[in-house]
Amino acid sequence: MSQDSATATEAVRKLSGRRRREVVAVLLFSGGPIFESSIPLSVFGIDRQDAGVPRYRLLVCGGEEGPLRTTGGLELTAPYGLEAISRAGTVVVPAWRSITSPPPVEALDALRRAHEEGARIVGLCTGAFVLAAAGLLDGRPATTHWMYAPTLAKRYPSVHVDPRELFVDDGDVLTSAGTAAGIDLCLHIVRSDHGTEAAGALARRLVVPPRRSGGQERYLDRSLPEEIGSDPLAEVVAWALEHLHEQFDVETLAARAYMSRRTFDRRFRSLTGSAPLQWLITQRVLQAQRLLETSDYSVDEVAGRCGFRSPVALRGHFRRQLGSSPAAYRAAYRARRPQSGGPEQVVTAAEPAVPAQGTSAGRRAPVAAAAGQPAAGPSTADVPRGEHGKPVSEAYASGRPALPGQRSAP
Numbered sequence: 001m002s003q004d005s006a007t008a009t010e011a012v013r014k015l016s017g018r019r020r021r022e023v024v025a026v027l028l029f030s031g032g033p034i035f036e037s038s039i040p041l042s043v044f045g046i047d048r049q050d051a052g053v054p055r056y057r058l059l060v061c062g063g064e065e066g067p068l069r070t071t072g073g074l075e076l077t078a079p080y081g082l083e084a085i086s087r088a089g090t091v092v093v094p095a096w097r098s099i100t101s102p103p104p105v106e107a108l109d110a111l112r113r114a115h116e117e118g119a120r121i122v123g124l125c126t127g128a129f130v131l132a133a134a135g136l137l138d139g140r141p142a143t144t145h146w147m148y149a150p151t152l153a154k155r156y157p158s159v160h161v162d163p164r165e166l167f168v169d170d171g172d173v174l175t176s177a178g179t180a181a182g183i184d185l186c187l188h189i190v191r192s193d194h195g196t197e198a199a200g201a202l203a204r205r206l207v208v209p210p211r212r213s214g215g216q217e218r219y220l221d222r223s224l225p226e227e228i229g230s231d232p233l234a235e236v237v238a239w240a241l242e243h244l245h246e247q248f249d250v251e252t253l254a255a256r257a258y259m260s261r262r263t264f265d266r267r268f269r270s271l272t273g274s275a276p277l278q279w280l281i282t283q284r285v286l287q288a289q290r291l292l293e294t295s296d297y298s299v300d301e302v303a304g305r306c307g308f309r310s311p312v313a314l315r316g317h318f319r320r321q322l323g324s325s326p327a328a329y330r331a332a333y334r335a336r337r338p339q340s341g342g343p344e345q346v347v348t349a350a351e352p353a354v355p356a357q358g359t360s361a362g363r364r365a366p367v368a369a370a371a372g373q374p375a376a377g378p379s380t381a382d383v384p385r386g387e388h389g390k391p392v393s394e395a396y397a398s399g400r401p402a403l404p405g406q407r408s409a410p
Contacts, residue, residue: 015089016117021193025059025088025114027107027130028078031097034071036125036182040092043186043202052201054194059084063107082110090120090189093127094182099148108134121173122189124182128175132156136173143168145178154270164321166212184212233257233271240280244287244307250276285321288314292330299326 015021024044028037045058062068062078069075085091091114096103111134115121123131128144129152131137137159144152149163162168167176167185169192176185187210191199196210203210236257240248253276254264268276288306291297297305303314318326 014118016119019087019089019114019117019119020057021089022055023057023059023088024090024092025061025080025085026092026094027061027063027082027085027111028068028076028094029063029097029103029107030066030068030070032068032070033095034074035179036095036127037070039124039182040094040122040186042206043183043190044092048202048205051205053190053198053205059088061085064104082106085110085114085119086117088114088119090122092122092124092186093130095125095178096127096129099126099129099151103130103133111136115172118172120189122185123173123175124185125176125178128152129155131173131175132159137175140170140173141168142170142173142175143177144175147178150271150274153274157270183208187211233267241283244284245305247307247309250280253280281317282321284308284314285317288318288326289322289329292326293333302326 024040026037026040026044041058041060044056045060047055049055059080060078061080061082061084063082066077067075068078091111093111107130111121111131115134115136121131121136123129123142123144125145126148128137128142129148132142132152132155137156139158139160141160141162142152143149143162143165146163149161152159153161163177165177166181167174167188169185169188174185174189176182183206187199187203187208190202191210200210236253239256240253250264251261254261257264257267259267265276268274268279274282284306288302288308291302291305292299295302299314300311303311306314308314308317315325318324318329322329324332
């Protein structure tokens, strides 16, 4: 966990006497997607004590006047209103209906009051926008669906948005990435409250892995951030994505934009929510990921076709972002996708770079090298091992202290 988040956890408040840790309030709004809304209801609202899962008490609260309309035109009636939040030790906000519209003031006030009284506040997917609007993410690390991460970073510049993570636990405020990552975060909460065995029992009942390795990088789409289209930097970003197979650095991009490096860095960060160097490295890693999935190029050839100056540079950045070596990633990918019709299609010519939304936050790990230079520290061996040097087959070993994509407070 970053120093910023560790500092934030020092300010965790003692739970108010009228609140109970085992009481979980889920705050629903009209227009919210049914899947994200149902995740905390299923995790915290069903009695599974027969399977060894401790029981929570669930309060489903309407964040505004009902009936609440959700996906497919369904109408919901919440049994409780905002006043019930005053009894909860955990308050969960599933995906917010629109990242462009402000949440109700009354709901924001209730969240602030709950946080001040020591409640744990959780935002699933775009629920992070509600937490940010309440000021609960100021100065903190957070994540959300990768597609909306640039908007969250731009609209709330004091929030340290990291779109690489599946979830971020900052002590008394937690956020998750899109859709299924909400399950990961809810399991993490059960694990934090009642231990690995209870979380494992719940995961078995839900038929999901107790811990998922990796982050959001592998799910990033191949499109530019939504807000970049009309910006003057769009042409420079498009050029970079089309020339990832060439060796160039941020100075080259700044020159193409007719800006100083300092001005370019500032403008780029305000537009995408990411430092340009980290964005460029992420795009090269994503392109390498695609080539490893769709071609039989060697790792050395993949490095050259993605603009890395050496295979060592590719391996270092790949391991840092995805938690495994390129060779291990390819082996795992092919093991998951057996080919019944013969070997995988071989790419025989350099593929053009496909646009991808790169929003990895550059403020986390310092990047001292240029985009094509090796990152300091990571192993350069192409051994099929996961994070911490463990074999890939041990990816879900119980008790594993920290997995990529699962950042939590110490």
